[in-house]
Amino acid sequence: MDYAIFDAGDVTLQSGATIRDCKLAYKTFGTLNAAADNAVVYPTWYSGQHYDNEWLVGSGRTLDPAKYFVIIPNMLGNGLSSSPSNTPEPYNAARFPKVTAYDNVRLQHRLVTEKFGIKKLPLVTGWSMGALQTFHWGALYPDMVERIAPFCGSAKCSRHNFVFLEGVKAALTADAAFNDGWYTTKPAKGLRAMARVYAGWGFSQAFYREELDLKTLGYSSLEDFLVAFWEGFFLPKDPNNLLTMLWTWQNGDISANELYHGDFKKALGAIKARAYVMPGKTDLYFPPEDSAFEVAHMPRAQLILVDSIWGHFAGGPGTNPVDCDFIDAKLAELLAS
Amino acid sequence: MDYAIFDAGDVTLQSGATIRDCKLAYKTFGTLNAAADNAVVYPTWYSGQHYDNEWLVGSGRTLDPAKYFVIIPNMLGNGLSSSPSNTPEPYNAARFPKVTAYDNVRLQHRLVTEKFGIKKLPLVTGWSMGALQTFHWGALYPDMVERIAPFCGSAKCSRHNFVFLEGVKAALTADAAFNDGWYTTKPAKGLRAMARVYAGWGFSQAFYREELDLKTLGYSSLEDFLVAFWEGFFLPKDPNNLLTMLWTWQNGDISANELYHGDFKKALGAIKARAYVMPGKTDLYFPPEDSAFEVAHMPRAQLILVDSIWGHFAGGPGTNPVDCDFIDAKLAELLAS
Structure with a gap:
């Protein structure tokens, strides 16, 4: 095991459900300095695990472990932190509770403060649903987070994005083997269908x-791309885990909590962090227009367009080196400011 | 029955299969004049029937039956022309043969010439897969077709469009009730899943x-939109019919025949008709870039962008009056030229 577990005890969620003996799996890189002011939080994305974030961390990268203490917390439901696939009865499988990005970030905050005693974060960053969590960090802990760099993601799931995910969910659950989440054999047909739906969007x-x-x-x-890349991507993943994270995504909204009571503009306006919001120019489910709206309502934000034809994969997860280098350079610029 | 049937006899398709006693259902509006030079062919779109095309025909419209003889041929597989749902054994249901847009347009050409004795067509027009057939008319009968106005469609299914349709197909067929096309009860879960996948694209x-x-x-x-509009749209349709037309769409290519041997640019260059190619600005599966490529390789074509946020529904099928009026006006302009 190359990662650590933060035992969070009983965690009550926004929904009212409690995950008992809740586990937050995380991995760190580098060393927290004496002042505890060199930590970067870098949450995971839809179905990704900390391994899938490591492309942006390392010697030669902005997030160099020689300089920064990088914490990658695994999202609830991703199979490493508490998830449908690893939670004992009675909250296992299809009964795993609905988790919000708010729940995730509150839990991550406990890790960062209780475990590491960190009071200031020079940067929170993330791709896709990692960006959603990044925005949450900014809105929930405005006095703690100095900079945020969400890329190819949003502070609130748009209506169109919600509909795209409805299609993904419907394809997965159309397989009778899914059996309302109480599958005994893998609903492979549904996972393959989901993969093919996703392929057009990604x-x-x-x-x-x-x-x-083909060419790159x-x-x-x-x-071959549909089978080897897309079906191969989803087939190893647990369907209930995928649906847990999908619900988290669909219900992502930095204002859906007791601080902002659904006032999205107010939540955006409360983000004190200096922000680079970096959408991909051709991202089909996080279009730049949504990022522009966010930036317009954030006091210290700048829109940085990733000029790429890689769609959602502009900048993540290491798939396209050119865009990844661009993101990396922008992180350096932001951290230097 | 408000439409007519052209009995085409035994029709051999590009695939080598033969549809015996093949039926082409069509509806006409207006009267063919003595010179037989006032006919407009207006093919149907994916899953649509001639009823669904009628919004563009009528008094006060460019395609006024007082002036034009409008022929709406139903696509093979759409449930009125020969289709999986209405073809007797052994070519029924899942065994219905693969049909190309070329097969459709060759059959329509027989209707137009054998039944009506038409030698010149002032206009062929259509939305979506109707546009695909419109391009085919231009490429297969360059000396007969004087003008074409394909809107929100393409002359060849793009790779991305192909992938989008793979997702639609996978969602429908993930339902075990589909049973490889030999369903005995309607695979409603698959049809609903397909509808939800489509919703994000449309x-x-x-x-x-x-x-x-909501607002318009x-x-x-x-x-409610997902259920009433989208699921309500697909649930009444026959799954094998939908898959037949989906295959036609995915394999649409004006050059995939003995005239052009796959040389797409050559096929585009052979279209002698004056053409208005009208993509929707925000169409997610027929993006304007693909239309621009086509126009650049057609000798007498002009790109007319439908400046709309209605996606693929810019201009069809009567859903948005503003865009529909725009299309209608452009048809008038083209016909006057």
Whole structure:
């Protein structure tokens, strides 16, 4: 095991459910300095685990462990932190409670403060649902978070994004083997269907037009890309875990809590952190227009467009080196400010 | 029955299969004049029937039956022309053969020439897969077709569009009740899943952002829109019919025939018709970039952007009056030229 567990005890969620003996799995890189002021929090994305975040961390990167103490907390439901797949009865499998991004970030805050005694965070950053959590850090802990760099994500799930996810969910759960979440064998047909639905959304029209699946990623045909990349991506994952995180995503909203009572503009306005909000130009479910709205209502934010035809994969998760280097450079710029 | 049937006899398809006693259902409006030079062909779209095309035909419209003889041919597989749902054994249901847009347009050409004795067509027009057939008319009968006005469609299914349709297909067929096409009860779960997948593609991000589903179309909530509009749209349709037309769409290509041998640019270049190619600005599966490529390789074509946030529903099928009026006006302009 290359990661650690924060035993959070009984964690009561926004929904009112309690995850008993709740586990937050995390991995750290580097060393927390004596002043405890060099930590960076870098949450995971939909279905990703900390391994999948490591492309942005290392010697030669902005998030160099020689300089920063990088904490990658695994999202609840991702199979390492408390999840449908690893929680004992009675809250196991399909009965695992609904978890919000707020719940995740509150738990991460406990890790950061209780375990590490950190009072200031020079940076929180993340891709996709990691960006959602990043925005939450900014809105929930405005006096603690000095900078945020959410990329290819949003502070609130848009209505269109919600609908896209409805399609993903419907495809997965259309498989009778899913059995309302009480599957005994893997609903492979549903996972493959979900993968094919996702395939059209993940990359842009231009990505497919330019055949980057073949020419850059090296797949042997479009069908090979659908099978090897997309089906291969989702098949190993637990369906209830995927649905838990999908619900978290669909219900993501930095203002859906006791601080902001659904006032989204107020929540955006409360983010004191200096922010680089970095959408991908051709991202089909986090379009730059939504980021522009967020930036317009944040006091110290700047819109940085990732000029890429890689769709949602502009900047994450290490798939396209050019965009990843761009993100990395922008993190350096932001941290230097 | 408000439509007519053209009995085409035994029709051999590109695939080599033969539809015996093949039926082409069509509806006409107006009267063919003595010179037989006032006919407009207006093919149907994915899952649509001639009823669904009638919004663009009528007194006060460019396609006024007092002036034009409008022929709406139903696509093979749409439930009125020969389809999985109405073809007797052994070519029924899941065994219905693969049909191309080329097969459809060749059959329509027989209707137009054999039944009506038409030698010149002042216009062929259509939305979506109707646009695909419109392009085919231009490429297969360049000396017969004087003008084409394909809107929100393409001359060849793009790779991204193909992937989007893979997701739709996978969602429908993930339902065990589908039973490889040999269903005995309707695979309603699969049809609903397909509808939810489609929902994110049919309208644009901005359409959902601006809540046009509620504010303009009058649905009571986003979920109501997904159920009443989208699930309600697909549930009455026959799954094998839907898959037949989906295959036609995915394999649409004006150059995939003995005239052009896959040379797409050559096929585009062979279209002699004066053309208005009209993509929707926010169409997620027929993006304007693909139309621009087509126009650049057609000798007499002009790109007319439908400046709309209605996504694929810019201009069809009568859903949004503003865009529909725009299309209508452009048809008048083209016909006057």
